[in-house]
Amino acid sequence: MNRFLAIVEREMRKFFRSPVLMIMSMMLPIVQLIILGHAMGGHVQNARVAVVDEDHGPQAVKVKEAFDSIAVNIATFKTFPYENEMEAREDVRTGKVDAAVIIPPQFSRRVYAKDAPRMGLVVDNSDAVLSNAIVGEMQLMVDALNKPVIEQRVVKDIALRVVEIYPYMEYMKYLLAGSIALAMYISVMIGGGMLYIDDKARGVHEGYLVTPISKLELVMGLNAAGAIKAVLAGISLTVIGSLMSGLGTIFNPWAVLNLLLLILGTSLAFNGMMFLMMVRVDDPLVPRAMFGVLNTLLFFPSGAISPVSAFPKWLRTIASVDPFTYAIHGLKAILLKDGGFVAIQWDLLFLFTFGIGTLLIATPLFKRTL
Template sequence: MKRMMAIVEREMRKFFRSPALMMVSMTLPLVQLIILGNAFGGKIRGARMGVVDYDHGSQALKIHEAFNAIAVNIRTFTTIPYDNEEKARDDVRTGRLDGAVIIPAQYSRRVLAGDSPTIGLVVDNTDQTMSSSLEAEMQSLVDALNAPVIQPKVVQQIALEIVELYPYVEYMKYLLAGSVALAMYVAVMIGGGMLYIDDKARGVHEGYLVTPITKWEMVMGLNLAGAIKAVLSGVTLTVIGSLLAGLGVIFHPMTVLQLSLLIIATSIAFNGMMFLMMVRVEDPLVPRAMFGVLNTLLFFPSGAISPITGFPKWLRAIAVVDPFSYAVHGFKAILLKDGGFAAIWTDLIFLFGFGMLTLFIATPLFKRTL
């Protein structure tokens, strides 16, 4: 035990002597959380909607009033009057407008006559996010206009009442779980995998070979040191990210216990996986070349950016064996849903089991020779 802790002490001393390395390991996930969290996933605000009104009747006035209500309240779009439909279409095509509404001539007369009038909506569907938001807002407006002033006593249409379990979840909060997992992965990759290969390339590990340290003690010592680095990184980003995202759950004692267990389990899983990949690598350039590939292969299929259910089958297969998936699911269950142990116990079992299995496989592959 003393010999194993000596390895841990050496690794941690080396780690804390280089604070820049610690900062680098958290810079990417933190920048990603701030930039992507604010750049994506938000509701559309301030879109430019052109309005071509060929009718100017009483029913067209109701549409203009609804547009003014949208501009003042939810602010999805603001309207710009146009006299010519072709000009409005061209401005949508060139990007001066995000969409255009066409109110046809005789619209009010057809409404009053019950003749099923049509309102035109021109959108640039190369931007699916913008076009979907404008289409959904216009459909809601049309549904409101179609609703009768006096509701019939007998229900003629089925209504859907949506119950949301949680308040509106901003994308930064949604992304926080993936950012914490990514910070731990970067800490393991930079502070564990790359340093271990660099030590082998420099011959530093040869000093261990003249000591009575066993292969098992060396493996456990190196991985314990890597796990501690990952835990420090995970705790730091969890606290900073939660404060940035406005999540106060980290101040609840039971949540702290759940997060601690999940961070420890994730660090063990990531270290075991990385040690298994690097145990026979000799060239220090290999882990640097693998960093981007592994980041893409493990992070994006995990559900950190978008739900796993939207993936094709082959990508779902990767997610099933990806420790990132279970870490992200666990962090979301705790930070966003307050799900408790009932929501994360399967994640904990997989992460602990995955870490132990990879270490069990990697130990016989570790060479205690030159």
């Protein structure tokens, strides 16, 4: 036990003597959380929409009042008056405005006569997110204008009532679970995999080989130190990210206990995976070259940025064996849904089984020779 703890102590001393390494391993997930959390997933606001009124009738005025209401309230878009349809279409094409609404001549007369009144909407569909937001908001406005002033006593149309279980979820909160897992992965990659290969390249590893330390003690000592580093990174990102995102989950003792179990299981799984990959590697450039590939292969299919159900079948297969997937699912279940232990039990089972299994495979592959 003393030999095992000596390895852990050496690795942790080396880690804490390099505060820059500790800080840099945390910077990428925090920057990603801040930038992507605010840049993606939110409501589209302040889009520019040109309005060409060729009718100038009372119904056209009603439509423009509805536009003003949208601009004041949810602010999806702001409107700008145009005199000419061709000018508005050209400005949409060149990007001066994002869309153009055309209110044709005789629009008010057609509304009163119930003679198929129509408005035109020209959108720049090169940006699907923006154009879909404008089209969706315009459709809601048209549906509201079509409602009769006096509602029918007996409603004959089928209606869908949407009930949202949770309050509005900002994308920054949605992204937090992925940022926590990414911080732990970077900590394992930099503080575990790369340092281990660097030690072998510098000859530090040879010092272990002249001691009576067994292969199992050496493997477990190195991985225990790596797991402690990953746990510290996970706890730090959980606290910082929760405060930044406005989540109060960290003030719930039971939720904190579940989060600690998830962080421990994730650190074990990541360490086991990285050690299995690096156990026979001698070139210190290999883990640096693998970093970007592994990050893309493991992080993006995990559901951290978009749901796994939206992936093609071959990508869902990768996600099903990716420890990132189970770590992120569990973290979301606790941080966003307060799901309790029942919601994460299968995630914990996979993470601990995966971590222990990879370490058991890596141990006989470890060479206790030069």
